Amino acid sequence: MTRTEDASCYLKSLNSLNPEITVNSGQMFLWENYKNSWYGVYKSHILKFSLDHKNSSKGTYDHLYFDSLPELDNWQQLVFRLDDDVNYISSCLTNDNMISQLFKKYSGLWLMRQDPFQCMISFACSSNTNIPMIRRMLKNLCRKFGIKREIDEKKFFTFPTTKSLAKASINELCSCGIGYRAKTIKSLTEKIIIGTLNIEELSRSKYDEAKEKLLGIYGIGNKLADCILLFSLEKTEAFPIDVWIARSIYSYYRALLNQESFKLDIKSTKLSPNKYNLLSKIMRQHFGKYAGYAQQYLYYHMRCSANKKW
């Protein structure tokens, strides 16, 4: 176990992070908060960061500590996307008045980078259910197929490896309460093991090409594919549309929609693949290369407005 004391070279950007908002924005299923520390499962590692001496007038932190078990050198660079040029990204998006406001309102909401395999399994579990259920399913999978680790006298289980899930039977997977999603996890892990699905290749590929590959997997449709692309495969232009984002489009972005291309029914947030592609294209054209960032803020805003308790 190593400890990075007050990583001053990152402090400038990291101290504006709001972990509560970020973790609760629905993308980080296996992160938990105890006192002033946050713990997260990342592949076979347990990551930890602690915040001290919050400056309440500025809303910033004086000290940040990073840990990992086993050691994962400089994980904060990777996971918090410190390579992103936040000023540039914001300049790309703040021509949009709505996003400009949301950037201010929810400052500290960050896009995080997930491990691709973990991200695929996580969103495979997300279909037709809610966040507490997704958490439960993933924890069950970790308990059954991961490795126990202890940190600060708290017990965690690491995320299962591709191999360990590939070896599992459908029944064993189902015992984790994932139901019909077991089939998706099975086809996903099999394709990775035999090499039909190559994560490195997906990362290198352009958005359209990578998405096409993901859509070839049983159980992965438009929405799940876009989540995987945005959160783990470097496709910041991906703009996942779930019911909440669909509502936000109908509420705030009607002007962008072409009336003749499809008749909009405000109540109908269910999208056919065709409608999804059309909407997704319109939004990606509107927001550009960092559309996924805009999506994240819109999503969080819609959920907050609806008083969702995560």
Added chain:
DNA sequence: CGCCAGGCAACGG
């Protein structure tokens, strides 16, 4: 009990 929840595939017009 029926209905719903951050989707998807299969099937019939």
Added chain:
DNA sequence: CCGTTGCCTGGC
């Protein structure tokens, strides 16, 4: 193309 239906599961 469209719309409908069933699906694991747990909470209300």
